[in-house]
Amino acid sequence: MKLNFELFNPKGFISEQQxxxxxxxxALLLIAVIPALVLTxxxxxxxxxxxxxxxxxxxxxxTKLQLGWLGFLIxxxxxxxxxxxxxxxxxDPRKPIQSEKQAITIQVVALEWKWxxxxxxxxxxxxxxxxxxxxxxxxxxxxxxxxxxSFLIPQLGGQMYAMNGMKTSLHIMANEVGDYRGFSxxxxxxxxxxxxxxxxxSSDRDFNAWVETARISSxxxxxxxxAKPSKNNLxxxxxVAQTDLFDSIxxxxxxxxxxx
Amino acid sequence: xxxxLSLEALPHEWYTLGAVVSLGLGGLVAxxxxxxxxxxxxxxxxxxxxxxxxxxxxMYIIVALLMLFRGFLDAAMLWxxxxxxxxxxxGLSADHFQEIFTAHGVIMVIFVTMGLMFGLMxxxxxxxxxxxxxxxxxxxxxxxxxxxxxxIFLNLFFVLGGDFSSAGWLAYxxxxxxxxxxGVGVDYWIWSLQISGLGTLLGGINxxxxxxxxxxxGMTLMKMPMFTWATLCSMVLIVSTFPLLTATLVLLSLDRxxxxxxxxxxxxxxxxxxxxxxxxxxxxxxxxxxxxxxxIFAQVVSTFSRKKLFGYSWTVASLIAxxxxxxxxxxxxxxxMGAGAxxxxxxxxxxxxxxxxxxxxxxxxxxxxxxxxxxxxxxMLWFLGFVSTFSFGGMAGVMLSVPAxxxxxxxxxxxxxxxxxxxxxxxxxxIFAGFSFWFSKITGFKLNEKIGKAAFWCWIVGFFVxxxxxxxxxxxxxxxxxxxxxxxxxxxxxxIISFVGLLIIATGAxxxxxxxxxxxxxxxxxxxLTGNPWEAEGLExxxxxxxPDYNFxxxxxxxxxxxxxxxxxxxxxxxxxxxxxxxxxxxxxHIYWLTALGIIGAxxxxxxxxxxxxxxxxxxxx
Ligand code: HEM
Ligand SMILES: [Cu+2]
Numbered sequence: 085m086k087l088n089f090e091l092f093n094p095k096g097f098i099s100e101q102q103x104x105x106x107x108x109x110x111a112l113l114l115i116a117v118i119p120a121l122v123l124t125x126x127x128x129x130x131x132x133x134x135x136x137x138x139x140x141x142x143x144x145x146x147t148k149l150q151l152g153w154l155g156f157l158i159x160x161x162x163x164x165x166x167x168x169x170x171x172x173x174x175x176d177p178r179k180p181i182q183s184e185k186q187a188i189t190i191q192v193v194a195l196e197w198k199w200x201x202x203x204x205x206x207x208x209x210x211x212x213x214x215x216x217x218x219x220x221x222x223x224x225x226x227x228x229x230x231x232x233x234s235f236l237i238p239q240l241g242g243q244m245y246a247m248n249g250m251k252t253s254l255h256i257m258a259n260e261v262g263d264y265r266g267f268s269x270x271x272x273x274x275x276x277x278x279x280x281x282x283x284x285x286s287s288d289r290d291f292n293a294w295v296e297t298a299r300i301s302s303x304x305x306x307x308x309x310x311a312k313p314s315k316n317n318l319x320x321x322x323x324v325a326q327t328d329l330f331d332s333i334x335x336x337x338x339x340x341x342x343x344x
Numbered sequence: 345x346x347x348x349l350s351l352e353a354l355p356h357e358w359y360t361l362g363a364v365v366s367l368g369l370g371g372l373v374a375x376x377x378x379x380x381x382x383x384x385x386x387x388x389x390x391x392x393x394x395x396x397x398x399x400x401x402x403m404y405i406i407v408a409l410l411m412l413f414r415g416f417l418d419a420a421m422l423w424x425x426x427x428x429x430x431x432x433x434x435g436l437s438a439d440h441f442q443e444i445f446t447a448h449g450v451i452m453v454i455f456v457t458m459g460l461m462f463g464l465m466x467x468x469x470x471x472x473x474x475x476x477x478x479x480x481x482x483x484x485x486x487x488x489x490x491x492x493x494x495x496i497f498l499n500l501f502f503v504l505g506g507d508f509s510s511a512g513w514l515a516y517x518x519x520x521x522x523x524x525x526x527g528v529g530v531d532y533w534i535w536s537l538q539i540s541g542l543g544t545l546l547g548g549i550n551x552x553x554x555x556x557x558x559x560x561x562g563m564t565l566m567k568m569p570m571f572t573w574a575t576l577c578s579m580v581l582i583v584s585t586f587p588l589l590t591a592t593l594v595l596l597s598l599d600r601x602x603x604x605x606x607x608x609x610x611x612x613x614x615x616x617x618x619x620x621x622x623x624x625x626x627x628x629x630x631x632x633x634x635x636x637x638x639x640i641f642a643q644v645v646s647t648f649s650r651k652k653l654f655g656y657s658w659t660v661a662s663l664i665a666x667x668x669x670x671x672x673x674x675x676x677x678x679x680x681m682g683a684g685a686x687x688x689x690x691x692x693x694x695x696x697x698x699x700x701x702x703x704x705x706x707x708x709x710x711x712x713x714x715x716x717x718x719x720x721x722x723x724m725l726w727f728l729g730f731v732s733t734f735s736f737g738g739m740a741g742v743m744l745s746v747p748a749x750x751x752x753x754x755x756x757x758x759x760x761x762x763x764x765x766x767x768x769x770x771x772x773x774x775i776f777a778g779f780s781f782w783f784s785k786i787t788g789f790k791l792n793e794k795i796g797k798a799a800f801w802c803w804i805v806g807f808f809v810x811x812x813x814x815x816x817x818x819x820x821x822x823x824x825x826x827x828x829x830x831x832x833x834x835x836x837x838x839x840i841i842s843f844v845g846l847l848i849i850a851t852g853a854x855x856x857x858x859x860x861x862x863x864x865x866x867x868x869x870x871x872x873l874t875g876n877p878w879e880a881e882g883l884e885x886x887x888x889x890x891x892p893d894y895n896f897x898x899x900x901x902x903x904x905x906x907x908x909x910x911x912x913x914x915x916x917x918x919x920x921x922x923x924x925x926x927x928x929x930x931x932x933x934h935i936y937w938l939t940a941l942g943i944i945g946a947x948x949x950x951x952x953x954x955x956x957x958x959x960x961x962x963x964x965x966x
Contacts, residue, residue: 087834090821091752102752109746113739120706124731127713131649132720140715144652149711150704157703164742165693171748172689178682231519232615234680234755238821242751245681247616248518248609252682265833269755269823271512273524274438277826337609 088265095264095285096240097257098175105171109164116160177244177254181221188216191330192226194233194246194268196313197275202330208298209305209329212281213319217291218261224254227334229311234270237283243269249337258285275315282319299323307333347934348528354505363502393913395481396893400488401466402786407492408459411451414499416853418448420846427843431831441827442510443529447498449513450533454540455495457633457767460775462491462544465551465575465636467786468778471884471891472569474560474900477911479553482953485917487547493925494540501532506932509533512825514622515596517607517615522600528932531600535928538593541586542924548582551575560883561901566660569882570646570653571778573660574639577667581628581635584671589625592618601931616681623674631670634766635663637774638705641727644777645709647880648724649716655708662701662708669698679747680754688747695745699738706731721878722796726777729804733769737762740815755825758818761811768807776803776856781880784872787863788890791870795859802852810845813838897965909960916953920946 094100131137173179180187191202202209216222226235228246236243241256246268258264268279286294298321305322307329326332378384391399421436421444429435436444470478478484501508506528511520520530555576559568568576595606596618605613646653653659675683675691710731718724740762744750753759784790817838822829829835863870876885883900884891898905923945930939 087820089816089819091819099752102748105746106743106749106752109743109749110739113742116703117735117739120703120710120735121732124710124713124728127710127716128718128720128728131713131716131718133650133717138715139650139717141651141717143654143715145655145658150655150658150708153707154700154704157700161696161700164746165696168692168696168746168748169689171746172685172692175748175751176685177751178684231524232516236821236823238752242748243680243754244751245678247681250616250682265821267823270516271442271519271825273510273519274442276442277438277828280830338612 090238090265094239095258095260095262096237097181097259098177098241098255099239100259101171101175102242105167105175109167112160112164112167116157175242177242177252179255180223181255181257183219183221183257185220187221187223189223189225190214190216192224192235192246193330193333194226194228194230194235194272194279195311196230196273197279197315198310198317199235199266199268199279199281200310202324203295204327204330206295206299207324207327208295208302209322209324210298211310211320211322212279212317213284213321214266214281215284215286215291215294216258217288218258218285220288221255221257224256225330226252226254227330229333229336231272232270233268233272233279235266236269237264237266239264240283240285245270249334251334261285261287273313275313278316297321305329345935347930347936349504349933349935360502360505363499367503388915389913392918393485393915395477395485395911395913397466397470397478397481397484398786398891398893398895400484401463401468404459404463404466404488404491407495408456408463411455411459411495415448415451415456416850418444418451420850422448423839423843423846425827426829427836427839430829430836430839436827438827439507439510442512442825443508445825446509446512446515446533450498450536452767453513453629453633454537455491455498457771457775458544459491459495461578461633461636461771462487462547464640464775464778464782468782468884469551469554469572469575470558471785471887471895472572472882473555473558473563474883474896475554475558476894476896476899476908477558478550479557480550481911482914482917482959483546483550485914486920487543487550489917489921490543490546490924491540493921493928494536494538494543496925497532497536497539497928500929501529506532514626516622517596517599517618518609520596521608521615522603523608531597531932534593534597534600535932538590538597539921539924539928541589541593543921544582545586545590548579548586552579552583555579560899563883563901566657569639570642570656570659571636571639574636574642574663577663578632578635581632581667581670585625585628585632588621589629592621592625595621597931601934619678619681620674623677624671627674627677628670630763630766631666633771634774635666637730637771637777638663640774640778640781641730642705642709642712643880643882644723644727644781645712647781647878648721648727649713649718650879651712651716653708654711654714655704659705659708662704665701666698666705669694669701673698673745676745676750679750685747692745692747692750696742699742702738706734722780722791722793722800723777723878725797725800726773726780729800729807730769730773730777732804733765733773733807737765737769740765753818755823756818757814757822757824760824761814761818764811764814768811773803776800781878782884783863784877785875785884785889785891787867788872788888789863789867789870790872790877791859791863792866795855795862799852799855799859802848802855806845806848806850806852808845809848810842813842813845894963905965907962907964910963912959912961914953914959916949920949923949 094103193200198211201214226246228248233246234243244252244254264283266281266283302321302323305324425435509529598604605611607613607615607618673695676695679688872889875889923942926942927939
């Protein structure tokens with residue numbers, strides 16, 4: 085059992101930048117927090133009543149000082165704000181990741197209470213297990229046929245809500261081969277805590293082999309059966325005949341609301 | 345006839361049955377005691393029907409402390425499950441676990457923090473502004489009783505069965521919709537919030553008008569004590585945002601009752617709309633509970649440093665800025681719902697901007713200590729505890745408001761740690777500071793400072809032991825609200841540390857109870873005869889401890905002793921809230937005649953009250 089500080093142990097193109105951002109922002113904020121704490125305890129100690137140091141009961145303000153820390157706080161917030169703005173764009177989950185390699189699209193459906201991953205180009209699907217090649221941009225299209233969930237693999241990138249009748253998107257890319265923890269982070273009913281999966285970044289060859297095996301050895305997917313509530317499902321693969329399965333799940337709820 | 349309420353719905357689990365039995369026994373003991381001592385009349389005439397804000401304030405505090413007890417037990421169960429029972433077969437079921445954290449959140453935010461705040465405000469605000477009463481004494485009693493009705497609603501399922509909502513304290517649809525939560529749980533949740541929310545709105549209007557209209561001559565706005573200023577800001581937020589909560593809950597209950605499609609996934613409904621609406625109330629709500637504490641701390645630090653508050657007008661301006669800005673940031677609770685980069689960045693930056701006035705408030709408090717004569721009474725210790733915790737909580741808050749970071753830590757234990765730091769280290773510590781500050785004013789006797797300080801140390805140490813592990817767990821990618829997690833994650837050791845912290849906090853709470861009992865037993869030795877034990881400034885300290893019914897014989901700023909009128913006590917507030925309770929009860933169980941009866945009854949009571957001319961009595965002081 086090894087403790088894994090996932091947020092400081094990023095393995096993806098997006099998550100690495102998020103980690104850097106966390107560290108930078110903490111450093112900037114400490115510039116304000118540390119003086120506040122130091123001043124508090126210095127003053128509390130230095131001006132304790134028993135010590136009889138200088139006493140100025142009637143001083144009730146000082147405009148220069150006020151402007152001083154107003155400016156100081158504004159500067160810090162401007163720098164954090166700039167970072168926030170830039171990275172909202174740079175790390176926008178809707179933005180495709182640029183790479184020489186061809187991106188792979190995987191469709192994600194949150195069900196009661198498991199994750200269904202559809203590989204539209206390979207005609208297979210898997211439950212509670214996600215595999216993809218490393219160093220390849222992955223376009224995730226996300227929806228739900230269940231209460232709201234949130235799809236998250238901390239070591240690869242941020243999270244995105246999965247909602248009925250809507251399609252959200254998330255882009256990730258793994259930098260290293262490995263198994264990463266994925267799960268839902270938004271309460272979605274009884275089986276919520278079991279909505280976890282392994283996200284496996286592998287070499288291209290292993291990925292293709294996995295797809296081949298899935299194609300040969302899986303039964304075909306009966307979506308309506310799978311969509312029934314069930315808990316703690318084991319990883320399984322399926323053959324998918326229906327090419328527009330994902331869209332039909334989105335459309336099931338009527339006119340879709342596109343959250344591109 | 346009885347809608348969904350059938351024999352099967354009645355309680356049959358050990359914990360609900362246990363609650364019924366213990367409630368019954370407790371009630372019986374209380375009833376026998378009251379009858380023996382012939383205290384029924386006293387209880388009814390002097391307390392329950394009172395329109396005196398001081399008595400209403402004390403009743404708020406008592407109910408809120410009872411709710412705190414329940415909220416604390418809930419927390420202990422949640423923690424015990426995660427620290428000890430994870431992976432065993434003895435734990436709570438997922439559903440039960442989810443009901444408990446849902447109840448825990450609602451109780452702590454709505455019934456504990458708000459109740460304690462309203463208690464203090466009712467007692468202290470009229471005193472601080474030199475008034476004999478609040479603007480609308482009857483409405484005050486009604487607000488309190490609506491709050492009580494809401495609190496009963498939240499606990500009703502123990503007695504009457506069904507279950508409580510398991511959809512989280514803000515009950516996002518579609519999970520809270522009919523499709524995924526067909527039972528009565530979400531309805532209990534809706535009506536608990538709806539009824540107490542109505543009370544809060546009325547109470548907010550009342551205190552707002554009191555502050556604006558009833559200040560003693562000479563007390564201009566810019567002479568008001570900081571707690572009054574902070575309360576004013578908090579009440580402005582209540583009046584601006586609680587109607588939103590009411591409306592949102594009405595829409596959700598329509599979805600559940602008559603099958604409309606405001607927030608469903610199908611038929612053009614939109615759950616995202618709900619998420620927006622609930623946070624447009626929800627974010628201001630967290631500031632409603634925080635802002636009054638800023639005011640308490642400012643007064644505490646200036647009293648215990650023997651100095652004027654540093655930068656009074658800057659602090660006032662900052663409070664106002666926080667108030668206004670807090671209505672413009674709600675989207676930071678769901679950056680991860682798919683909005684565009686510009687929208688997220690806008691709300692992220694608006695959120696950070698709040699840190700500027702917040703920082704000014706804190707820096708001004710700190711600067712007040714500069715060249716002071718600081719003594720470390722219990723209230724001052726709570727202030728120092730506040731600075732230590734709040735700085736980190738604020739830092740975590742600003743981190744969460746950077747959208748690209750939030751994508752990682754949203755819904756994680758890091759978020760849980762953030763808001764507990766703010767709500768406990770900020771709001772609750774402020775309330776405790778206020779209690780120890782004004783306690784002798786309220787009761788006429790002083791509390792033992794030694795026990796009070798020991799309690800403080802338990803709280804602050806327990807707090808860090810309990811919540812630092814949660815920040816760490818957040819960095820390990822641990823999600824909130826998990827009833828089960830994979831033991832191979834190694835999180836358990838941290839959960840255990842956190843649970844130990846909870847035990848230390850419990851010790852602190854126990855010491856506080858002990859301090860109360862001790863103070864009460866020794867009340868004759870520790871009388872506060874001066875009315876101003878801390879040598880503080882402010883009108884509340886110029887009258888006796890406890891103050892007479894009418895607060896001030898002579899209104900400060902005037903010099904003639906006059907005759908004046910005080911409101912008579914009235915039971916109508918209790919009746920109205922009883923009828924409103926029936927409205928909710930009927931709606932939960934689909935007993936529509938009861939709902940109709942409740943509406944008619946409440947309206948009739950209000951009419952009777954409105955036609956009553958004889959609501960005041962005359963006081964003539966010699
Ligand atoms: C410097 C000031 C603050 C900032 C910048 C800030 C920022 C934030 C942000 C961005 C979130 C959303 C995080 C997420 O859901 O991913 C959040 C959540 C929260 N904050 Fe704060 N906050 C501040 C002060 C406070 C205060 C004073 C309180 C209460 C006393 C508070 C209570 C909460 C609560 C209860 C939640 C989460 C509720 C939930 O999701 O169930 N915050 N805060
Ligand atoms: Cu917020």
